Amino acid sequence: MPTTESKQAPCPPRRARFARGLKLGLPILLGYMPVGAAFGIVARDLGFTPLQAVTCSATALAGAGQFIGLALMKSGATALTVLAATSVVNLRYVLFGAAMSPQVSRVPLGGQAILAFTLTDETFAVNIDDNRRGSADAFSMAGVGAVAWVGWVSGTALGALTAGLIGDPSAWGVQFAMPAMFSALLVAQAEDRRHVVIGAVAAALAILLMLTLPADWYVLATPVIAATLAAVVYR
Amino acid sequence: MSATYIWTVVIGMAVANFAIRFPPIAVLSRVALPDWLRRWLSFIPVSVMATLVIGAVARPDGVWLPPAHNPYLLASLATGVIYWRSRSFVGATIAGVLLFVALRAAVG
DSSP states (O other), rough: OOOOOGGGGGOOHHHHHHHHHHTTTTHHHHHHHHHHHHHHHHHHHTTTTTHHHHHHHHHHHHHHHHHHHHHHHHTTTTTTHHHHHHHHHTHHHHHHHHHGGGGGSSSSSHHHHHHHOOOOHHHHHHHEEEHTTOOOHHHHHHHHHHHHHHHHHHHHHHHHHHHTTTGGGGGTTTHOOOOHHHHHHHHHHHHHHHHHHHHHHHHHHHHHHHSSTTTHHHHHHHHHHHHHHHHOOOO | OOOHHHHHHHHHHHHHHHHHHHHHHHHHHOOOOHHHHHHHTHHHHHHHHHHHHHHHHSSSGOOOOGGGGGGHHHHHHHHHHHHHHOOOOOHHHHHHHHHHHHHHHHHO
């Protein structure tokens, strides 16, 4: 219902901001569904029940961490080893959370818990990009997180329930859905010259560290070193 | 694979993920960060994204691929250009996957 307040509307209602977040997160849903389906299929293949596969996706929301977990379980690793390895892969979320913290300083603890729970590479990049345009807030971020969660969980359910019926998902190129999203998100982050330069430096450094560091430690080491160089050079 | 083992991993993974993601947000948002730390953090997103792209395209499935025969790398470059021109995440992601399938057939 139109009111006089809506003329200038400096702060749209919560529901509208949440809905804006849902729309912003739509590409994440499109990317997560096929990859979530692939997780469901691989998990079933390994002996998970559909309930176990869906619970894992719904409570962990860990993407790459979940796939690494499956690979280790397949090789017979202990539960502790699996958890340690996925935690190492997810250490970058400490950096993400730190980078997000100034934007959510006014959000109550419960709201921060929800945003932390839905923090993924993709929700982080979309929210940071939105924040740079000056329009992100806790409700839009919650919308982005909600749509990402729905995509990941429904994709996993689809895969877990239809495992064996739809054949090999890699035939459809689903393994490129995440890299495609990362590629677009990288371009979205590289708005000014400094960020283009640091993106290029980080890319070169990542290759160097992939060749020299064991396992996936480059995932954590590269951003730490690249951002430190940037902070020193760009005072 | 026993149900106990699977449930232990599932529940442990949920706890571990939240334990990693929540404390930095809860603690750092309640303290005033010095300027140098804010500046450092402002370069984290682009550095992380560059790292994730390289990790996904240079060594997909743990195998290094030569650039000219790497459909991941070629499709990633094309996806970046498509996003740059269109500013559409949905369009760029879908176009990227379709290009990947075509490039895999052509050069992979």
